[in-house]
Amino acid sequence: MREVANKLFKDEFRLTTHQKAEHVLGKIARTRDALAVIPSEHAEEFTSLLLHIDRKNEELIIDELNPAHGSRRVAEGQPFFCLGRSDGVYVGFQSHLIQAVDWEGYGALRIAYPETTYYLQRRSYYRVLVNAGDAGQVELQRRGARPVQGQCHDLSGSGMRILLTSPTDFALTQGEYIPLVRFDLDGVELASEAQVRFVGAIRSNKVRQPVRPVGIQFLNMTPAFEQRIMNYVQHRDRQLLREGRT
Structure with a gap:
């Protein structure tokens, strides 16, 4: 996934409006596709799910990371990247942890709503x-x-x-x-x-x-x-x- 991230986070793939970004993030949340979480200071990658979007309060809720020690990695305050897929196209954004929370009876992470969302329109990774x-x-x-x-x-x-x-x-x-x-x-x-x-x-x-x-x-x-x-x-x-x- 780091290879995808290296290609994705470029201005040419930046979504230009909040409405477009919210629409794409909403699809990822509804389909419950896996979300890759990549702490910028660590080589290891983790998986999660996007559970809830709150544009008004500028936050997202994601599931606890798997493996479990991933949640400790992002708790260190460093920014991290998230990569998901919407209709088979890679979507990515950068965020940081606000706090660990309980969500519907399970552990979750409240993270900052992304300032910018990227959408890899060219499907060079798909065969x-x-x-x-x-x-x-x-x-x-x-x-x-x-x-x-x-x-x-x-x-x-x-x-x-x-x-x-x-x-x-x-x-x-x-x-x-x-x-x-x-x-x-x-x-x-x-x-x-x-x-x-x-x-x-x-x-x-x-x-x-x-x-x-x-x-x-x-x-x-x-x-x-x-x-x-x-x-x-x-x-x-x-x-x-x-x-x-x-």
């Missing part, structure tokens, strides 16, 4: 299964080797997993630089540089053209390429949520 027909054949052009082709299995804002036919000359290797990966997405041709992040085992040797999963990370994406990918990921993610498959 979605690509719908059949949405993505055309993927081609990887290589240095000193023949191009290889495959089908996109899933896609995120930072890369994709491909079911790839095995090269006939030189095997793909983890860390290999790909000068060009090219594919169609919703009828639009896209191209970028990439790097091989992992090479999986062959799925089956019993078929005529066995495939293996290969993960790539996009490099030096153009703004148009990145926006096209993110639009698809967000649209597909909402579609899968409606279908109840995520």
Whole structure:
């Protein structure tokens, strides 16, 4: 979660009105999704729940931290970060402890209402299964080797997993630089540089053209390429949520 926090707390992801922030925090409270609590002076992370929002009195109520010694960490008066999710998108804010309280018969923490709330609109951390027909054949052009082709299995804002036919000359290797990966997405041709992040085992040797999963990370994406990918990921993610498959 620290990796998410390092990306989330930037001005570009700042919610600009109190109404938007309260709406997002309210969703987290209603769905009772886990809330990660990260004391800024400690490496350990803890979990909690957002139980109650009181905008008028500028405070929130969160459940006691798990593991239990986390409540002592935040009681030391240091600021801490909270990370949750609203509709699958990361939400974060900074706060500090006001006091430990009882809430509906259980231990809880009264914390300061955040001055600023951040909302990671770009879903680069989410990977979605690509719908059949949405993505055309993927081609990887290589240095000193023949191009290889495959089908996109899933896609995120930072890369994709491909079911790839095995090269006939030189095997793909983890860390290999790909000068060009090219594919169609919703009828639009896209191209970028990439790097091989992992090479999986062959799925089956019993078929005529066995495939293996290969993960790539996009490099030096153009703004148009990145926006096209993110639009698809967000649209597909909402579609899968409606279908109840995520």
